[in-house]
Amino acid sequence: MSDSATATAHKVTLIAGDGVGPEVASATKDILAAAGANIHWDEAVAGKEAFEGGIASGVPQDTIDSIDANRVALKGPLETPVGFGGKSANVTLRKLFEMYGNIRPCKELPNIGGPFAGRGIDLIVVRENVEDVYAGIEHMQSPGVAQCLKLISRKGCEKISRLSFELARSLGRKRVTCATKANIMKKTEGLLKSTFEDVAKEFPEFTSDHIIIDNACHQLVIRPETFDIIVSTNMNGDIVSDLTSGLVGGLGLAPSMNLGDQAVMFEAVHGSAPDIAGQDKVNPTALLLSSVMMLRHFGEFETADKIEHALYVTLEEGKALTGDIAQGRPAVGTKRFAEEIIANLGKRSDKLVDRDYTPINMPKVSSDLDFVKCSDRRDVGADVFIESGKMPDEVGKSLEQIAEGSNLQLKMISNRGTQVYPVAAAAFDGVDHHRCRFVMRDKSQAMTEADLLDLLQRVGQSWRWIHIERLPEYNGEPGYTKAQGED
Ligand code: NAD
Numbered sequence: 001m002s003d004s005a006t007a008t009a010h011k012v013t014l015i016a017g018d019g020v021g022p023e024v025a026s027a028t029k030d031i032l033a034a035a036g037a038n039i040h041w042d043e044a045v046a047g048k049e050a051f052e053g054g055i056a057s058g059v060p061q062d063t064i065d066s067i068d069a070n071r072v073a074l075k076g077p078l079e080t081p082v083g084f085g086g087k088s089a090n091v092t093l094r095k096l097f098e099m100y101g102n103i104r105p106c107k108e109l110p111n112i113g114g115p116f117a118g119r120g121i122d123l124i125v126v127r128e129n130v131e132d133v134y135a136g137i138e139h140m141q142s143p144g145v146a147q148c149l150k151l152i153s154r155k156g157c158e159k160i161s162r163l164s165f166e167l168a169r170s171l172g173r174k175r176v177t178c179a180t181k182a183n184i185m186k187k188t189e190g191l192l193k194s195t196f197e198d199v200a201k202e203f204p205e206f207t208s209d210h211i212i213i214d215n216a217c218h219q220l221v222i223r224p225e226t227f228d229i230i231v232s233t234n235m236n237g238d239i240v241s242d243l244t245s246g247l248v249g250g251l252g253l254a255p256s257m258n259l260g261d262q263a264v265m266f267e268a269v270h271g272s273a274p275d276i277a278g279q280d281k282v283n284p285t286a287l288l289l290s291s292v293m294m295l296r297h298f299g300e301f302e303t304a305d306k307i308e309h310a311l312y313v314t315l316e317e318g319k320a321l322t323g324d325i326a327q328g329r330p331a332v333g334t335k336r337f338a339e340e341i342i343a344n345l346g347k348r349s350d351k352l353v354d355r356d357y358t359p360i361n362m363p364k365v366s367s368d369l370d371f372v373k374c375s376d377r378r379d380v381g382a383d384v385f386i387e388s389g390k391m392p393d394e395v396g397k398s399l400e401q402i403a404e405g406s407n408l409q410l411k412m413i414s415n416r417g418t419q420v421y422p423v424a425a426a427a428f429d430g431v432d433h434h435r436c437r438f439v440m441r442d443k444s445q446a447m448t449e450a451d452l453l454d455l456l457q458r459v460g461q462s463w464r465w466i467h468i469e470r471l472p473e474y475n476g477e478p479g480y481t482k483a484q485g486e487d
Contacts, residue, residue: 009040010298013066017076018048019272020282025076027284027338028291034342035310037295037303042066047078047089058089064096072298073265074291077272087136094129099258099265100156101163102129104241105293109285110316110351112249113327116224121248123227126167127237128160128192129258134234141466142387145433152188152233155371157195162363163259164196164231165203170360175207175228176200179216179236186481189213192233217243245269252283252324255290257297261362264297266290280333283322285311288341296357305354307341312349314341374474378446381408381439383480384459385467389432395463396421399436402458407451408438414483423485435483439471447471 016025032039044063051058058078067073078089094102104125108117137149164176178196180189193210200208211219213236220227220240224247232240245254251270258265268286276282288311295304314320320340323331332340388395392413399410413421414437415430438455440447447470459465472479 009038010072010300011040011042011070012294013044013063013070013073014041015044015046015063015073015075015078017046017272018079019077019274019277021047021076021078021272023278023280023282023334024268024284024287025074027334028074028287030338031284031288031307031310031341031345032291032295032303035303035307035345037291037300037307042070044073046075046093048081050089051081057087057092059092059096067093067097067263067265071263072294073263074287074294075265075267076287077268077270079272079274091134091136093265094258097260097263097265098130099260099263100128100130100159101167101257101259102127102237102241103167103257103259103293104237104244104269105255105289106241106244106248108248109253110312110349111318112253112315112325114247114249116247119225121224121244123224123244124167124171124173124229125237125241125244126160126164126229126231127241128156128232128234130234131156132188132234134238139467141385142432145387145431147467150185150188152191153371154191154195155365157192158199158371159363159365160231161192161196161199162365163360164229165199165206165208166361166363168203168206168229170358172356173206173228175209176203177216177227177230178208178210179213179230179232179240180210181213181236182210183212187479189233192231196231213240216240220244220247241269250324251286252322253285253289255286255288255293257290257293259360259362264294266294266297280335281323281331282334283324284334284338285322297359299359301357306345309348309352310341310344310346312352313344313347316349316351317344376475377472379452379470379472380443380478381411381437381447381471382452382455383469383471384436384438384455384465385469386434386436386459386463387432387466388434388463392420392424392428392430392434395434395436398462399459402462403438403455406454406458407441407445408447408455409441411437411439412483412486413437414486417484419483419485433466437471437483437486 016022044066046059046063050060080088107122131152133148133150139147141147168176180193182190182193245251254269256269270286292304292308320332320337322337396413403409412419414435
């Protein structure tokens with residue numbers, strides 16, 4: 001590349017990745033170069049090579065520095081090799097740069113058969129990308145009971161809700177649907193629902209609605225063409241977006257973008273596909289379409305359109321398709337497929353309806369740590385979790401005795417989420433993990449630190465407590481849920 005070309009080139013950190021990563025990265029680079037995209041690739045490492053080199057996070061500092069400087073990355077899939085490191089390098093990258101919005105378009109492509117072909121599916125899943133159970137905060141609270149903390153913040157919900165509407169605005173979309181499990185997880189999933197509904201009032205030009213996530217899956221396989229943008233929490237979005245990629249022909253075709261204020265990272269939805277790695281079989285379309293999104297992010301609309309049209313023409317011709325989409329037709333390898341796209345650059349497909357794209361207006365959300373302030377708060381009690389192989393009756397009677405003379409009294413015990421003491425609400429098949437709810441004897445009084453410490457000291461003398469949670473009230477509203485069967 002000449003110096004003048006380098007001077008105007010868009011700098012992109014390229015992480016080829018593991019498994020099929022180098023093959024899809026190479027095909028994508030070749031097609032972009034042939035289309036005239038002026039990119040300076042800054043090649044960097046993450047994933048398997050980094051883990052094997054002893055970097056526990058799977059992301060070397062050089063790679064972090066490169067993304068920090070370039071602010072844009074194109075990434076192949078990364079595996080988390082069993083036996084090295086603890087965390088996913090993918091999650092680390094997303095979290096390091098607070099890339100909180102994972103945008104996963106799902107659009108029907110020409111000549112891809114399947115039960116949903118011809119329905120005109122063209123939707124986008126917006127997945128919250130840094131919170132939820134993907135924080136991976138897990139503990140074995142007893143030898144047989146595991147816990148994973150699902151942390152959802154009002155700030156995170158506000159950012160992802162606003163981003164969804166801004167995305168709708170930038171792409172000329174009409175409807176934004178929030179999909180949650182708020183009917184069961186009223187506090188965590190419910191926080192996305194209520195925040196979304198508040199934010200939606202500021203975007204009256206869009207149809208906005210809420211759907212329970214399981215019904216969303218049901219509707220997605222019955223009438224997928226009715227969806228436009230779907231926003232959800234991290235795990236639900238991960239699952240639903242794999243489902244939606246299946247609707248239009250599979251993981252080989254599903255692109256994505258990880259969006260934050262500090263950096264943007266484009267990647268395929270699929271993983272390292274070890275079963276076909278190194279065999280010239282992988283379909284590079286997912287990473288190619290991710291790079292098309294990247295070009296639009298740079299404002300390079302003409303080059304992006306040129307590549308998308310060439311891909312459409314190649315799919316329509318159907319004479320050089322990779323095995324995953326060949327569907328009975330003779331399949332070609334990754335390299336041959338890429339060559340065919342290159343040969344089709346400059347041709348136009350009438351199947352591709354060009355959309356208007358305007359840059360996404362990134363939401364401005366306060367970075368205050370105490371994002372939500374509360375004028376009136378008090379604790380009305382505490383849940384003390386106890387590990388014990390004793391039956392609930394014995395634990396309950398003992399705890400009632402232990403709490404005598406303290407300001408707190410035992411209200412109930414639940415086991416596996418269901419009340420088992422003083423009245424068992426259901427047939428008991430419990431475990432050695434009891435959630436013991438203590439509340440203030442005098443309900444007009446708030447629990448003090450001294451009350452809580454006194455209780456823990458008393459309980460700890462006879463029982464192994466493993467976890468505590470305060471029972472807060474914010475502006476008179478309980479900040480906790482009831483157990484099944486609790487009055
Ligand atoms: P996978 O997506 O790698 O593969 C699932 C199936 O889809 C395989 O049969 C594979 O051959 C096929 N497939 C995937 N992409 C394809 C493509 N482009 N063309 C043709 N066929 C394709 O999922 P997996 O097997 O569950 O995961 C393998 C590894 O990838 C794991 O280590 C996982 O942690 C990692 N992973 C990484 C990412 C990422 O980097 N973003 C995402 C998912 C999984």
